[in-house]
Amino acid sequence: MEIKIVKQILEWNEDVSRQVTEELDKNRVCLINVMGSPGAGKTSLITELINRLRDSYSIGVIEGDIAGQIDADRIATMGIPAVQLQTDGACHIEAMSIQNILPMFDLESLDVIFVENIGNLVCPAEFNIGEDLRISLLSVPEGDDKVEKYPLMFETTDALVINKYDMIKYFNFDENRVISRENEANPDAPVFRVSTVTGEGLDGLTGWIRERISNKIGK
Amino acid sequence: MEIKIVKQILEWNEDVSRQVTEELDKNRVCLINVMGSPGAGKTSLITELINRLRDSYSIGVIEGDIAGQIDADRIATMGIPAVQLQTDGACHIEAMSIQNILPMFDLESLDVIFVENIGNLVCPAEFNIGEDLRISLLSVPEGDDKVEKYPLMFETTDALVINKYDMIKYFNFDENRVISRENEANPDAPVFRVSTVTGEGLDGLTGWIRERISNKIGK
Numbered sequence: 001m002e003i004k005i006v007k008q009i010l011e012w013n014e015d016v017s018r019q020v021t022e023e024l025d026k027n028r029v030c031l032i033n034v035m036g037s038p039g040a041g042k043t044s045l046i047t048e049l050i051n052r053l054r055d056s057y058s059i060g061v062i063e064g065d066i067a068g069q070i071d072a073d074r075i076a077t078m079g080i081p082a083v084q085l086q087t088d089g090a091c092h093i094e095a096m097s098i099q100n101i102l103p104m105f106d107l108e109s110l111d112v113i114f115v116e117n118i119g120n121l122v123c124p125a126e127f128n129i130g131e132d133l134r135i136s137l138l139s140v141p142e143g144d145d146k147v148e149k150y151p152l153m154f155e156t157t158d159a160l161v162i163n164k165y166d167m168i169k170y171f172n173f174d175e176n177r178v179i180s181r182e183n184e185a186n187p188d189a190p191v192f193r194v195s196t197v198t199g200e201g202l203d204g205l206t207g208w209i210r211e212r213i214s215n216k217i218g219k
Numbered sequence: 220m221e222i223k224i225v226k227q228i229l230e231w232n233e234d235v236s237r238q239v240t241e242e243l244d245k246n247r248v249c250l251i252n253v254m255g256s257p258g259a260g261k262t263s264l265i266t267e268l269i270n271r272l273r274d275s276y277s278i279g280v281i282e283g284d285i286a287g288q289i290d291a292d293r294i295a296t297m298g299i300p301a302v303q304l305q306t307d308g309a310c311h312i313e314a315m316s317i318q319n320i321l322p323m324f325d326l327e328s329l330d331v332i333f334v335e336n337i338g339n340l341v342c343p344a345e346f347n348i349g350e351d352l353r354i355s356l357l358s359v360p361e362g363d364d365k366v367e368k369y370p371l372m373f374e375t376t377d378a379l380v381i382n383k384y385d386m387i388k389y390f391n392f393d394e395n396r397v398i399s400r401e402n403e404a405n406p407d408a409p410v411f412r413v414s415t416v417t418g419e420g421l422d423g424l425t426g427w428i429r430e431r432i433s434n435k436i437g438k
Contacts, residue, residue, distance in 0.1 A: 038256045038340050038369065039361025066341060067370055089371060091310060091341035119368070121257050122285060122310035122339055141360030141383065142258025149338070150257065151286050152308065164360065170389060 013127050016095035020102070020130025027107040028217040031098075031115060032209070033129055035153065036137030037146075038119030041163040043071045044196040045137060046114045050080055052206040057111035057213065062101055064093045064118050071116060081105060092123035095130055111217055121150040125157075132216055133209070139164040144174045147181040155185045158212075159192060161205060166195040232346050235314035239321070239349025246326040247436040250317075250334060251428070252348055254372065255356030256365075257338030260382040262290045263415035264356060265333045269299055271425040276330035276432065281320055283312045283337050290335060300324060311342035314349055330436055340369040344376075352431055358383040363393045366400040374404045377431075378411060380424060385414040 024031050034042050043063075050059055060081045063072040072084035083101050085093065093115065105113065115131065117124040136157035138146050141164060147154045154160060160182050162175065179191050190208060194201030243250050253261050262282075269278055280301045282291040291303035302320050304312060312334065324332065334350065336343040344355075355376035357365050360383060366373045373379060379401050381394065398410050409427060413420030 037258065037338070037361070038365055039358075065368055068367055070364055070367065089341075089345070091339065118341065119256070120310070120339055120341055122308075122337065123342070126308070139258075139360065141358065141386070142256070145289055146257055148287055148289065149284055167360070167389060170386060 013095050016099055017128040017130045020095050020098050021132075023099075023102055023107070024130060024132070027110070029107055029110050029113060030133065030213045030216045031113050031129070031131045032133045032135060033115050033117060033124075033131035034135050034137070035117045035121075035124045035157070036119065036163075037121050037139070037142055040119070040137040040139040040142065041196050042116050042119070042137055043074055045161065045163060045194070046116055047074065047078065048196050048199070048202050049114070049206060049209065050075075050078060052202065053112065053210065053213075054080070056210070056219075058109055060105045060110050060113045062098065062113060062115045064097075064116055066090070066118060087118060091118055091120050092127050093117050093129055094127050098129045111219070112213055121146065121153045125150075125153040133212055134158045135161055135209075137161045137163050138178065140167045140171050140173045143171075144177045147178055147185060151185060154182055154189075157186065157189055159190050159205070159208065160186075162191065162193045164195060164197075165193040165200060166198045232314050235318055236347040236349045239314050239317050240351075242318075242321055242326070243349060243351070246329070248326055248329050248332060249352065249432045249435045250332050250348070250350045251352045251354060252334050252336060252343075252350035253354050253356070254336045254340075254343045254376070255338065255382075256340050256358070256361055259338070259356040259358040259361065260415050261335050261338070261356055262293055264380065264382060264413070265335055266293065266297065267415050267418070267421050268333070268425060268428065269294075269297060271421065272331065272429065272432075273299070275429070275438075277328055279324045279329050279332045281317065281332060281334045283316075283335055285309075285337060306337060310337055310339050311346050312336050312348055313346050317348045330438070331432055340365065340372045344369075344372040351435055352428070353377045354380055354428075356380045356382050357397065359386045359390050359392045362390075363396045366397055366404060370404060373401055373408075376405065376408055378409050378424070378427065379405075381410065381412045383414060383416075384412040384420060385417045
């Protein structure tokens with residue numbers, strides 16, 4: 001019975017997701033859905049990517065949180081237009097929320113919107129929000145078994161970003177296990193090893209994202 | 220519309236949750252619901268608590284995961300009866316699952332059941348599973364803003380366990396922020412600082428749990 005209810009919501013979400021994609025395509029905006037556990041470093045990654053991309057692209061951010069506006073405040077201090085989406089307890093972002101928020105941006109002048117999804121390895125993966133690109137973060141302290149334990153997240157992502165890589169010497173984290181399982185589950189997704197603290201790996205990730213943006217919006 | 224559906228599920232869950240509690244009370248079994256992010260160290264904490272409690276109590280474990288049986292395998296190698304609950308994509312454990320699993324244990328001889336909930340700071344907090352005790356883990360690498368960002372989890376817990384405390388020197392983690400926010404949100408919940416790697420803090424936490432078990436089952 002419960003499964004049936006979830007399906008109804010998902011089907012409804014798919015319709016709206018397609019409408020969001022159409023609106024973004026019309027305005028040549030690339031939507032990037034950033035997902036990962038609480039504390040994986042999603043906001044820090046987005047700020048580092050903005051620093052590396054803002055000379056080339058006009059960028060906006062939608063910050064999803066259960067409550068509060070800590071993350072949107074961080075983005076706004078960078079002079080980047082940010083909308084805080086408060087899900088009021090819900091564990092994922094749905095396409096309808098993105099549809100409601102898009103008119104708050106000047107879409108004609110924007111090139112890229114980053115969406116920081118709710119910190120959660122489960123539900124966000126089930127809900128398309130009209131994105132062009134999914135980026136999933138896994139941070140070293142979380143452990144090397146997460147690709148196996150949260151399969152949908154890592155099967156449906158366009159790239160796996162292993163964050164807090166500078167901490168790998170302090171943790172029992174077998175990166176080969178993570179990478180080989182990701183390659184099995186999702187052979188097309190590249191794996192990037194980065195640290196938002198030391199900066200390592202971020203240029204490689206930025207280069208890959210830049211190419212994907214360029215493929216979509218033609219600049 | 221979506222909110223209405225969630226409420227229906229929650230109400231249904233509450234009925235079953237009460238039935239689970241009655242069954243546990245009748246058999247003098249204490250159910251401990253362990254929650255936290257992916258990789259916060261839930262399985263490691265449970266194994267360390269078992270090591271410290273197994274001389275006094277007969278213990279069983281229900282391991283909740285989206286997929287796989289990595290965690291139940293770890294518990295079973297300790298000679299502890301373990302049931303792997305696979306939620307097949309669902310992001311939390313519901314009381315109905317616990318009700319279905321209880322007959323798989325010899326409840327008359329058991330004293331304590333640990334339930335390792337799905338790695339998720341959101342949904343598990345919404346679903347009572349008939350537990351006597353909720354323990355919420357937050358690991359240092361996740362960051363010091365989680366009590367604010369995931370309020371229900373930390374408001375409804377009986378104890379906050381800050382895990383990976385041995386790593387605090389490597390991370391920008393303001394423990395006073397975490398503790399003061401937890402005290403505001405939930406003044407009755409003690410905060411324990413532990414490391415399942417070095418063992419620090421585990422005896423204090425075990426003592427507190429032992430008292431709670433004893434209050435319920437009288438030994």
